[in-house]
Amino acid sequence: MELRQQALQVLCSADPGEKVRAARELGTAAASLPVSQAAPAATLPVPGRPQRPALVHAARVPKRSPFKPEGLAALLHAIAHIEFNAINLAADAAWRFDGMPREFHLDWVRVMAEEAYHFTLLQDHLRTLGYDYGDFDAHDGLWAMCEKTKDDVVARMALVPRTLEARGLDATPQIQEKLRNVGTPAAMRAVEILDVILRDEVGHVAIGNRWYRWLCEREGYDPVAHYGVVAAKFDAPRLYPPFNEEARLRAGFTNEEFASLSSNARDA
Numbered sequence: 358m359e360l361r362q363q364a365l366q367v368l369c370s371a372d373p374g375e376k377v378r379a380a381r382e383l384g385t386a387a388a389s390l391p392v393s394q395a396a397p398a399a400t401l402p403v404p405g406r407p408q409r410p411a412l413v414h415a416a417r418v419p420k421r422s423p424f425k426p427e428g429l430a431a432l433l434h435a436i437a438h439i440e441f442n443a444i445n446l447a448a449d450a451a452w453r454f455d456g457m458p459r460e461f462h463l464d465w466v467r468v469m470a471e472e473a474y475h476f477t478l479l480q481d482h483l484r485t486l487g488y489d490y491g492d493f494d495a496h497d498g499l500w501a502m503c504e505k506t507k508d509d510v511v512a513r514m515a516l517v518p519r520t521l522e523a524r525g526l527d528a529t530p531q532i533q534e535k536l537r538n539v540g541t542p543a544a545m546r547a548v549e550i551l552d553v554i555l556r557d558e559v560g561h562v563a564i565g566n567r568w569y570r571w572l573c574e575r576e577g578y579d580p581v582a583h584y585g586v587v588a589a590k591f592d593a594p595r596l597y598p599p600f601n602e603e604a605r606l607r608a609g610f611t612n613e614e615f616a617s618l619s620s621n622a623r624d625a
Contacts, residue, residue, distance in 0.1 A: 360390040360462055362397045364451035367469065371405035373441065373480070373490055377473040380444055384470020392459045396452055404445040404500065409491030410438065418494055423539050430488040432532070433547060437479035438495040439525070440554070443472040446503050446517055447561075454510040457568075464564045471557045478550045486543060505591050511572045512587040518565025519584075519610075520593050526562060526604040527596075529555045559608045566609035581617055 363383045370376040418435070421428030447469035451462045480490050499521055506513040533551050536544040573580045587593070596618060605615060 358390075360387055360392045360466060361452050362393070363390070364448045364462070364466060364469070365397055365399060368403055368445055368448040368452055369399065369401040369405040371407055373407055373476070376405065376441075376444060377477055380448065380469050380473035383466055384473075387463055387466040392462050395455055404449070407491060410434075410493060410495040412497045413494045415496040415498055418496055423535055423544065426486065426543075429536075429539065429541075429543060429547070430483060430486045431493050433479055433483050433486070434488065434490065434493040435495065436532075436551075436554075437476055437483060437490050439499065440472050440476040440479060441490070442497075442499040443522065443561075444469055444476060446499060446522075447472055449503055449507075450513065450517075453507065454513070457510065461568055464568070468561045468564060471561070475550075475554050475557065478553065482543070482546055482550060502591070502593070509587070511569065511576065511578070511583070512591055514565050514569035514572060515584050515587045516591055516593050518562050519569055520588070520596070522558065522565070523562045523605065523608065523610075524596065525558050526555070526601045526608065527599065529558075530601060531599075555604070559604050562605075562608035581613055584614075584617075 360383070363379070367376055367379045367383060370379060419431070421431045423429045423432050447465045451465035451469060454461070476490075483489060483492075499517075502516055502521055503513070506516055529551050533548050536548045536551075570580050572578075573583055598619070600615070600618065602615060606612075610618075
């Protein structure tokens with residue numbers, strides 16, 4: 358079976374364990390697989406989801422202190438939910454978009470497999486605390502932008518990896534600092550897991566930057582100016598400091614882009 362069909366199967370899988378297994382297996386096999394020119398049709402709901410967690414508005418997700426065991430578990434669950442969504446986001450990119458080079462699909466399958474690994478690390482740690490994925494409510498903000506940009510690959514690259522996922526580069530060090538202040542063995546293990554995730558997410562955002570610029574060159578867009586166009590068109594969230602400048606620069610943001618980001622934040 359060719360690569361895009363298998364990416365679609367990962368995307369449609371509703372069982373987290375099966376989704377993770379299939380994602381990591383496809384990541385291993387991807388380089389040897391053919392890639393079709395046209396996306397196969399989806400015959401199951403996109404994306405596949407388990408019945409739990411319940412999805413609620415972001416404002417209805419309770420805030421809990423990580424200094425309490427349940428609060429720490431809730432924080433880990435929230436990050437695990439982001440990683441579960443990230444599997445779907447990468448699988449969708451690998452499956453959906455026609456007219457892209459083979460390397461585009463291979464890049465997003467690799468991202469998908471790494472997101473599955475992140476989810477596994479977090480779920481395993483949750484289980485050591487007596488909880489599992491699905492035990493807390495969650496929200497659906499990441500997938501909402503994926504749905505908005507399903508017909509515009511330039512907007513998808515601009516607004517999912519380079520905007521929503523790049524926010525993780527900014528947020529992760531702050532979360533780690535809170536966890537260090539908690540100081541328990543469970544919290545410190547979470548810090549270690551976030552080190553792995555942050556390292557890999559720099560690479561994922563870099564892939565988004567690479568393909569966004571490639572697409573802008575193909576379509577004749579100025580990357581900095583066009584970002585503002587798609588951010589307004591698709592109502593992208595405004596980004597606020599503090600920004601992780603070092604990680605963003607390693608992920609391929611230019612000094613001009615970072616200056617524009619900082620300027621927009623000051624004008625908010």
